[in-house]
Amino acid sequence: MNGDSFHSVTLDTQKCKGCTTCIRYCPTEAIRVRKGKAYILDERCIDCGECIRVCPNGAKKAVYDPLSAIEQFAVRVAIPAPTLYGQFDEHFSVNRILGALLKIGFTDIFEVARAAELVSDETASFISKAGPGPWISSACPAVVKLLQLRFPSLLDRLVPVVSPMEAAARIVKERLYPGRNDVGVFFISPCAAKVTVSRNPQGVASSAVDGVIAIKDVYLPIRNVLPYVQERPIATASAKGMAWAHIEGESEALALPKAISVAGIHDIIGVFEALENGKMKDISFIEALACPAGCVGGPLTVENPYIARARIRALEKHPQENHTKETENIELAFSSVLKASSGLRLSPDRVKAMLIFEEAEIILESLPGLDCGSCGAPSCRAFAEDVAKGDVALTACIFKLRENVRKLAQELILIESIQPPGLDTSDADDSI
Amino acid sequence: MILRYEVSGEDLSLAGRASAEVKRAMGRLGVEPADVKRTAVAMYEAEINMAIHGGGGLAEAELNSEKIVITMEDEGPGISDLNLAMQEGYSTASERIREMGFGAGMGLPNIKRNADEFFIDSSPGKGTKLKITVYFGKKEAV
Structure with missing residues (x-):
């Protein structure tokens, strides 16, 4: 797992019924059904969470830390994503929601929304120096992985600035509790991909985040204490940072002319295809968030994304703006280069890959083209590639199997029709 | 290997499919990202031209481990003044086409910029033939 x-x-x-729903929605064709269970191809998975969202049996899940993980630290700092604020009824203020986090076991809080303000400024300053766009936001880890896997030619368009989560964790470790080793920083997350990047970070050598806890796991504990939490000033983030929870929020925070905001992994792919074709030369910035309506649509949330977005929009009208100096001069730039991923290559050897590709094209011609999914692959084409690679037999296609059975049956009839020479009277005539 | 596609001159929503397919194939083969981009830009532009001006036609991509050669052939009206068409910003696209966001110049100079070798043959009534070659591992996308 590491x-x-x-x-x-x-x-x-236990829960997977092998129904093949997830394989159709996966944007990178990273799932196959084998032996009645879904199977994720690690080298292709971008942690976008689409499969979690569409699985009718709740069999696709995200691995994250339990709330009890905070107990191993004396100082337990929650860094909540602004999405958290949209999960509860309108009359609970941000201050009370943050107060509730302190009641359920955390000893301190630093808002990711506050860090998002810094990241916004850093991004805007990078773009103003870096020249013509389009520049692509690196905030969504699934989008970054999508670029690495499917659009590596666009990697040099990524804004090389750490995410608000990483920035918040650094502020806690470097400014609020410098030099301490009993401090645990926990991201309260709407997002499965953030769990992955807290362990294998993007653009930095190691993450300052110690654990990631799902919003849906803290939802009930917070809800239970919320009515008893008094209003007191804790929140410091402004509308600019809070807006990062939903699509268009980051673009608004950057205030750049000609930005495109796109949410949902399939529409993002459409925008990146166009960008790779050389379109959108006059666009300065592309904000792309893999989940519907942005992070509020994350697979680890409870509330409907559009309701959550409306609530956060309302909160943005009552900004706190209670800034402190601990956020100055935090390093926000990437320290390592993001590499292309080879997950979609048919073989490390180009000539061999070409042979596989050609064979797959021939196999594809012979398939029904119904993309029925019975073989466990998302499409006839993906299946043809799997067969050409030698991962699976052609008869895994139910139509191919039927064809073979028919041929076999015809052969049986043919064999059956041949009589032993002594009994064969079919050519018998008077000439004997 | 050779990939062949028909490009429709009627349904512009399908324009770009052939270049998307070629791009996908290059990804499967592990062609360098910069070369995928150069090819994508050049072929997409040529495909859109063929759909808009040429009334559709045939696209062929021949790939080996060193290069890709794309041939695009249509039987459309042809280009009467090639020198003019090779100038930046020149366009004959109709109002309807421009409204769809296409046709701001034929992009021939852009195709040439992204290709390592570029060949065009066109005359009125005879259609247009384009040949674009991109060598792998050579230079950055423009």
Whole structure:
């Protein structure tokens, strides 16, 4: 579970019925059904959470830390995503929600929304120096992985600035509690991919985040104490930072002319395809968030994304703006280069890959083209590639199997029709 | 290997499919990202031209481990003044096409910029033939 192959998105084999719903929605064709269970191809998974969202049996899940994980630290700092604020009824203020976090076991809080303000400023300053766009936001880890896997030619368009989560964790470790080793920083997350990047970070060598806890796991504990939490000033984030919870929030925070905001992994792919074709030369910035309506649509949330967004929009009208100096001069730039991923290559050897590709094209011609999913692959084409690679037999296609059975049956009839020479009267005539 | 596609001159919503397919194939083969981009930009532009001006036609991509050669052939009206068409910003696209966001110049100079070798043959009534070659591992996308 550790190392480069760690993914937050995993399968609960008990619950999986092998129904093939997830394989169709996966944007990177990273799932196959084998032996009646879904199987995730690690090298292709971008942790976008689409499969978690569509699985009718709740069998796709994200691995994250339990709330009890905070107990191993004396100082337990929650860094909540602004999405948390949209999960509860309108009459609970941000101050009270943050107060509730302190009641359920955390000893301190630093808002990711506050860090998002810094990241906004850093991003705007990077773009103003870096020249013409379009520049792509690196805030969504699934989008960054999508670029690495499917659009590596666009990696040099990524804004090389750490995420608000990482920035918040650094502020806690470097400014609020410098030099301490009894401090645990926990991201309160709407997002499965954030779990993955807290272990295998993007653009930095190691993450300052100690654990990631799902919003849906703190939802009930917070709800239970919320009515008893008094209003007191804790929140410091402004509208600019809070807006990062939903699509268009980051673009608004950057205030750049000609920005595109796109939410939902499939529409993002459309925008990146166009960008790779050389379109959108006059666009300065692309904000892309993999989940519907942005982070509020994350797979680890409870509330409907559009309701949550409306609530956060309302909160943005009552900004706190209670800034402190501990956030100055925090390093926000990437320290390592993001590499292309080879997950979609058919073989490390190009000539061999070409042979596989050609064979797959020939196999594809012979398939029904119904993309029925019975073989466990998302499309006939993906299946043809799997067969050409030698991962699976052609008869895993139910139509191919039927064809073979028919041929076999015809052969049987043919064999049956041949009589032993002594009994064969079919050519018998008077000439004998 | 050779990939062949028909490009429709009627349904512009399908324009770009052939270049998307070629791009996908290059990804499967592990062609360098910069070369994928150069090819994508050049072929997409040529495909859109063929759909808008050429009335559709045939696209062929021949790939080996060193290069890709794309041939685009249509039987459309052809280009009467090639020198003019090779100038930046020149366009003959109709109002309807421009409203769809296409046709701001034929992009021939852009195709040439992204290709390592570029060949065009066109005359009125005879259609247009384009040949674009991109060598792998050579230079950055423009």
